[in-house]
Amino acid sequence: MKICIVTDSAADIPARDRRQLGIVVVPQNITFGTERYRDGIDMDAGQYYARLQQGAWPRIVAPSAEVFEKLYRRLSEQFDAIISLHVSSLLSDTFLMASRARAALPPSSCRVETIDSLSVSMALGFIATEAARTARAGFGVEEVIDRVHWMIRHCHLLAFCEDLNYLKRGNLFPAGQLQLLLRTKPLLVLNEGTLLAYERPRTRLRALEGLYSFIEDFPEMRAISVLYSTTPEDVEGLLERIDLIYPSRKVAITRYGPLLGALLGPGGMAVAVYEED
Numbered sequence: 001m002k003i004c005i006v007t008d009s010a011a012d013i014p015a016r017d018r019r020q021l022g023i024v025v026v027p028q029n030i031t032f033g034t035e036r037y038r039d040g041i042d043m044d045a046g047q048y049y050a051r052l053q054q055g056a057w058p059r060i061v062a063p064s065a066e067v068f069e070k071l072y073r074r075l076s077e078q079f080d081a082i083i084s085l086h087v088s089s090l091l092s093d094t095f096l097m098a099s100r101a102r103a104a105l106p107p108s109s110c111r112v113e114t115i116d117s118l119s120v121s122m123a124l125g126f127i128a129t130e131a132a133r134t135a136r137a138g139f140g141v142e143e144v145i146d147r148v149h150w151m152i153r154h155c156h157l158l159a160f161c162e163d164l165n166y167l168k169r170g171n172l173f174p175a176g177q178l179q180l181l182l183r184t185k186p187l188l189v190l191n192e193g194t195l196l197a198y199e200r201p202r203t204r205l206r207a208l209e210g211l212y213s214f215i216e217d218f219p220e221m222r223a224i225s226v227l228y229s230t231t232p233e234d235v236e237g238l239l240e241r242i243d244l245i246y247p248s249r250k251v252a253i254t255r256y257g258p259l260l261g262a263l264l265g266p267g268g269m270a271v272a273v274y275e276e277d
Helices: 015-021 045-053 065-075 094-104 121-136 141-154 164-170 175-181 204-216 232-245 258-264
Strands: 003-008 024-026 029-032 035-038 059-061 081-086 111-116 155-160 187-191 194-199 221-228 251-255 269-275
Touching (some): 003 065, 003 121, 045 258, 065 081, 065 094, 081 094, 081 121, 081 141, 094 111, 111 141, 121 141, 121 155, 121 251, 121 269, 141 155, 141 269, 155 204, 155 258, 164 175, 164 258, 187 204, 204 221, 204 232, 204 269, 221 232, 232 251, 232 269
Parallel strands (some): 003 024, 003 081, 081 111, 221 251
Antiparallel strands (some): 029 035, 155 269, 187 194, 221 269
């Protein structure tokens, strides 16, 4: 059985991994006023963060149901099944659009399943790449879906925000909670599909320490990703710390993309972990 894994660009999967595993990625839409770009096609991460640092405010718009329907119709001619995994429905309308497209499809021999990952960035990326590996290993649709739901429970993300104005514009927190975060570099944990306040360090150095401590709390790890936006110079110090507890573990270094970037702004960082059961 030929199974295609589809996700969206909010998964932040490196291009090489996407190509090797045959994962199809649907781009998120980036808007600055009346200008619209497709993530990774018309605008890359470097161009995006340059605009943010110049003071532009982005809005990230989910791919339309029409885009998904057209894609599913095309892929159904090549595959026996499509498993479409998307960024948390609490952070984006992407899963809703994919589900609408699935409902609009005519009867077909190709099975299409849409799944809300409750994740974002490389926490979703780990899920999508593991699903693709499971499918390539010859497992059936139900086994791949079961693996995805297992992965959803075992992939985690912690991030910190440098500029609270981005959190304010993202409407993730009510005004009362935002007040508690003033004059901090808040650590935000992915929990049940949304980002919640985890700790409130006062300095960037303390926030970076919090990322390391988060990783340290997991007894066993299958994969780790360090994510940055505009400060790659902070990555090396974190990698050195991680190497002390996981000396043989290869760590993926990824620049998180526009959707998470619209919530955290430039200067933020994150870690994603795929824990061993």
